[in-house]
Amino acid sequence: MNLRDLVYGLYARRVERRLDLAQAPKHIGVILDGNRRWARASGGTAEQGHKAGASKIQELLGWCSETNVEVVTLWMLSTDNLSRPEKQLMPLVSIIENAVTDLAADGRWRVHHVGTLDLLPSHTQTVLKEAEEVTAGNKGILVNVAVGYGGRQEIADAVSSLLMEHASKGTSFEDLAGIVDVDLISSHLYTRGQPDPDLVIRTSGEQRLSGFMLWQSAHSEYYFCEVFWPAFRKVDFLRALRDYAARHRRYGT
Secondary structure, three states, X not given: OOHHHHHHHHHHHHHHHHOOHHHOOOEEEEEOOXXXXXXXXXXXXXXXXXXXXXXXXXXXHHHXXXXXXXXXXXXXXXXXXXXXXXXHHHHHHHHXXXXXXXXXXXXXXXXXXXXXXXXXXXXXXXXXXXXXXXXXXXXXXXXXXXXXXXXXXXXXXXXXXXXXXXXXXXXXXXXXXXXXXXXXXXXXXXXXXXXXXXXXXXXXOOOOOOOOOOOHHHHOEEEEOXXXXXXXXXXXXXXXXXXXXXXXXXXXX
């Protein structure tokens, strides 16, 4: 261990000792950003960057398991990413499939897909479905893997699902218009039944949501971290929790 790692380790333990876990968020959303830029800065390829980012996921979940976090949502592939050239997209999809398979094999987490399955390759759909089935009985953190996910698409899918459900019941448009409210739409989101994210973390220095959990993050706290995702350390995670705990959450203003 070099001197820098030793100093970071000591600092991380100091921050951790001062954290009040009673103030920890229950649901954390993470925008895993900066894999390719980390690779370029390290002299590697984009594929190497994505692999390094995928390997960081288990570390993050391990840190979360030491707190009171109950749900983690990981944005791994957006609907916009699906428009990339196949030469760029397919290696990334393969890395994501392997990461999801590893999460399922770990045995600690419950894996749940959020996104539009129909937009994904058939093999990817199978991997995601099997991961959900295999981990359904696990008691650990619920891990939402956002693959083929877009916030606008989620809201559109929720409205479509709502309309289809009530059409099958014979509900008239007039009656439906009278009962549509926030709770009804929420019950058709990909994350229905889950608490909304208390904290959203984005790595790489970008300070925007890019469509991540647009509906659910209305009252979330945001933490933007300069470090690229593959280089994200426990001390960065602890700083995010410390920052969150220091805020006075106000709803509606």
